[in-house]
Amino acid sequence: MRARLALLATSALLGSAACGFGASPAGPSVEVETIGDTTIVRTLSGSEWGAEATLVPEVSIGELEGPDEYLFGRIWSLAVDDDRNVYVFDEQAQHVRVFDAAGAYMRTVGGRGEGPGEFSRAEAIAVLPDGRLAVRDPGNMRVQVFDSDMGGTDEWEYNSGNAYRAGVPLYTDVRGRTFLLTSDQSRDNIVIVLGSDGTHLDTLPEPTMDYEQFAVRAEHVTEESSSSVTARVPFTHGFFWAVHPSGHFLTGLSSDYSIDLGRDEGVLRIKRDYDPVPVSDGERDYERESLVRMIRFSVPDWTWDGSRIPDHKPVFQELLAGRDSRIWVRLSTEGQRVENENYDPENPFSNPIIWRTPIRYDVFESDGTYLGVVVPPEEFSASPDPVIAGDHVWAVTRDALGVERVVRYRIEVDYAGRG
Numbered sequence: 001m002r003a004r005l006a007l008l009a010t011s012a013l014l015g016s017a018a019c020g021f022g023a024s025p026a027g028p029s030v031e032v033e034t035i036g037d038t039t040i041v042r043t044l045s046g047s048e049w050g051a052e053a054t055l056v057p058e059v060s061i062g063e064l065e066g067p068d069e070y071l072f073g074r075i076w077s078l079a080v081d082d083d084r085n086v087y088v089f090d091e092q093a094q095h096v097r098v099f100d101a102a103g104a105y106m107r108t109v110g111g112r113g114e115g116p117g118e119f120s121r122a123e124a125i126a127v128l129p130d131g132r133l134a135v136r137d138p139g140n141m142r143v144q145v146f147d148s149d150m151g152g153t154d155e156w157e158y159n160s161g162n163a164y165r166a167g168v169p170l171y172t173d174v175r176g177r178t179f180l181l182t183s184d185q186s187r188d189n190i191v192i193v194l195g196s197d198g199t200h201l202d203t204l205p206e207p208t209m210d211y212e213q214f215a216v217r218a219e220h221v222t223e224e225s226s227s228s229v230t231a232r233v234p235f236t237h238g239f240f241w242a243v244h245p246s247g248h249f250l251t252g253l254s255s256d257y258s259i260d261l262g263r264d265e266g267v268l269r270i271k272r273d274y275d276p277v278p279v280s281d282g283e284r285d286y287e288r289e290s291l292v293r294m295i296r297f298s299v300p301d302w303t304w305d306g307s308r309i310p311d312h313k314p315v316f317q318e319l320l321a322g323r324d325s326r327i328w329v330r331l332s333t334e335g336q337r338v339e340n341e342n343y344d345p346e347n348p349f350s351n352p353i354i355w356r357t358p359i360r361y362d363v364f365e366s367d368g369t370y371l372g373v374v375v376p377p378e379e380f381s382a383s384p385d386p387v388i389a390g391d392h393v394w395a396v397t398r399d400a401l402g403v404e405r406v407v408r409y410r411i412e413v414d415y416a417g418r419g
Helices: 281-296
Strands: 002-008 029-035 038-045 053-061 075-080 086-090 095-099 105-109 124-127 133-137 142-146 153-157 178-183 189-194 200-205 215-221 226-232 239-243 249-253 258-263 266-272 316-321 327-331 336-339 353-356 361-364 370-375 387-389 392-398 404-413
Touching: 053 392, 075 387, 075 392, 075 404, 086 124, 086 404, 215 281, 226 281, 239 316, 249 316, 258 327, 281 353
Parallel strands: 038 266, 053 370, 075 124
Antiparallel strands: 002 029, 029 038, 053 404, 075 086, 086 095, 095 105, 124 133, 133 142, 142 153, 178 189, 189 200, 215 226, 239 249, 249 258, 258 266, 316 327, 327 361, 336 353, 361 370, 387 392, 392 404
């Protein structure tokens, strides 16, 4: 059965998404279409906010110099609880530091080791719905769980498949389930689902889809040895996924503005009319030269094999799901040519000129309502994944000296600048 409905100003249909901001007078123009168990919500124009949103800093944690508690080595993961206490996993130190909502240091949890409450090669953290802290530690092949008062500990063992997943968040849902990306004995990627008590509930294949992937490959063979390098062609599309707080997968192929959210009753497909971002000649040359230089480090006589760099960038770079169930889509943006302040002429991989791409997010409610775009400040980093909850975002920033801080931002819509 197929039904189609085109509506203007559909906030009444999809649900008001103001959440403290107030909604735009007109709202977005959308089409809603149902095909089988898939509901397609396509935004044609406009948004609920009706203007760009920015991130206004409220609290900053971290210093260049000062007490050790406020000096970070390498932040790999963030978490926030219902009281806005902030948990910062420092990969270099292999421990978690806890700060209150005002940014004051409270305690340090964990440390290097193999005993209870210790980490070997931990990667990511998350706060469970009941306030417990979970730490994914494939080095010890377990999730280390700390009570809400950080006193007692529990260990949820799992087969890590010797696979480290640096950069992959530790996902949890509103029912207290934990989702672990690892690999099985055949080295196929799988997602292990653990219950709130660590019970193994399910094993799922990693979300994926068949699509044409564009890569260059180089091989170097001598009588003594052989080496090969495979690299993705710059600006080609990819497949992205995350776990939504509902416990369903959020997936999308970045060749098109089409994002699927699984639901108990079927699939919600979010689409938006969007003009792809062109790749400038300068940025194309920069990426190509950087890739050639990287490959020639291993295969000195390699030349470009003719794989074509696209004229346009993929639609998006990442999918995020906030604790409030909102969906954040990190968009591709036009590159900006800037001087490299850290240029080292003695380093063959260092360039005097680099290209930076500003970070921008499209934000949707979990029912497909398009709220609008969020433009973070220049120092905002998309890695590790920021924590998003309601009108606030917690993210890592890096200054010109490389000093890392954790900043809590308030989302603020610029209604005054709305034309």
